[in-house]
Amino acid sequence: MVAVAFVLCLLGGLLHADDTLAAPPVQTYLLAAVGSAVLPARRRAPVATVVATTLCGMLAAPLGLLVTPLLVAPAAISAYSLAVRTGGRAAAAVLLPSAALLVAVTPFFEADFSWEDTGRLLTVAASPLVAAVFGRSARHRRAYLAAVAERARRAEESRESEARQRVVEERLRIARELHDLVAHQITLANAQAVVAAHLLDTRPEQTRTSLDELVRTTRQALDELRGAVGLLRQPDDAATSTEPAPGLSQVPALLETFRRSGLDVTISESGTASPLPPATDLTAYRVIQEALTNVTRHAGGSSARVHLTWVRDQVAITVTDTGDASRPRSGSPPGYGLVGMRERVTAVSGTLSAGHRPEGGFLVSVHLPLPPTAVPTAAASDGPTDSENR
Structure with a gap:
């Protein structure tokens, strides 16, 4: 120059x-x-x-x-x-x-x-x-x-941050799924093993029945674990399950597995039931499953009751037991059941509350919103209906 x-x-x-x-x-x-x-x-x-x-x-x-x-x-x-x-x-x-x-x-x-x-x-x-x-x-x-370069840099950082966030969310989702799939079966298997050990000396003829239930439960746990891990190993476009996700229609079969493990559980329902979206239906099933699993783990010897209340814009699910959940059984450390339930319920815009009841036992209450197309159309003058199945 x-x-x-x-x-x-x-x-x-x-x-x-x-x-x-x-x-x-x-x-x-x-x-x-x-x-x-x-x-x-x-x-x-x-x-x-x-x-x-x-x-x-x-x-x-x-x-x-x-x-x-x-x-x-x-x-x-x-x-x-x-x-x-x-x-x-x-x-x-x-x-x-x-x-x-x-x-x-x-x-x-x-x-x-x-x-x-x-x-x-x-x-x-x-x-x-x-x-x-x-x-x-x-x-x-x-x-x-310089501004264009800065925007590009921030966009790249934002993409990396979003990718990391997606990885964290996916890890949490996998952890919840594995917990819900396996913890239920393992808890039932543990309860059945305790029953078999107790009956071995006093009622040898019933021991084989308990052992058969234990074998069936562990086999189902292994099948579900194998299926979940298999889906995780598949590519994204191939990771689709041929079996439908569980929902409220499978709750009677779920309760039967708890009854076979020795838990006295009943279910009642009021209002007019409506079809739920798949995510909400799965959440409702998992909440009932996890709540009853916690009853089996922490309040052995108690009875439980599941109640579903259908109203215009939501379905309320309550699970109560009569045991003393404030004193967990020996060998049952606290887990992530309530945390997982709260995450699932929040993901579908629902609310969850859980705590000890003044009269004893534990209460889990969940409110899940209904989509506009699923709002019950029954007249308010008809009043709620109550049915109880054992």
Whole structure:
């Protein structure tokens, strides 16, 4: 850039006041050398560089040189750098006086100055201003490219964050599924093994029945675990199960498995039942399954009751037991049953509450919303219906 500015100044010195071309005088070399020598400082001190190159341009007329746009090339270059590195108002505050000073002294030192030379001086004054316009455009373009790069970087970070979040959510989903699939069967198997061990000495004839139930339960647990792990190993487009997801229609069979393990459980229902979306239906099934599993684990010897209440916009599920759930059985550490139930219920916009009852036992209450198409249409005057199945 220093060499280019020096050559441009020398080319500007070729034109003399009598409109002839001749070799540049010595003062042209001096002016070009001084004006170009300060240009390397235009990045660190752009304002000082503009002032210095402007002073060099003002010395052209006193040195007897014809002031031309090429002769003030260092001033135009420094004006470009100032516009690139400073704001618009600051650049204008420096460049407008600089452009005026470049030509202010010329009429006093050019002996044959006439109004015909006004166009030439206007071109000289406009040179740094035009350079500043290009510098401002370059500044805006750099800012735009930087903003685009920043948005791309943030978008990439957002994609990575979303990918990590999806991985965490998938791990939680897998953990819930494995817990719901296996914990139920293992808990039943443990209860059946305890019954078999208890009956081995007192009622040997019933021991085989308990052992048969234990074998059936463990085999079902292994099948469900094998199916779940098999689905996880398949590609996303192939990981589809041929069996329908469990729902409230499978609750009677679920209760039967608990009864065979020794839990006295009943179910009742009020209101008009309606079809549930698959996710809500699965959630309702898993809540009942996990609540009864907790009864078997932590309140052995008690009875349990499941009640479903259907209203216009929701279905309420309550599972109560008569045992003392505040004193878990020995060897039954606290697990993640309630945590998993709450996550499932929240995922379908439902609510869950659980706690000890004042009269004893434990209560799990869940409210699941019904879609508009599944709102019961039974008249309010008909009143709720109650049915109980054992």
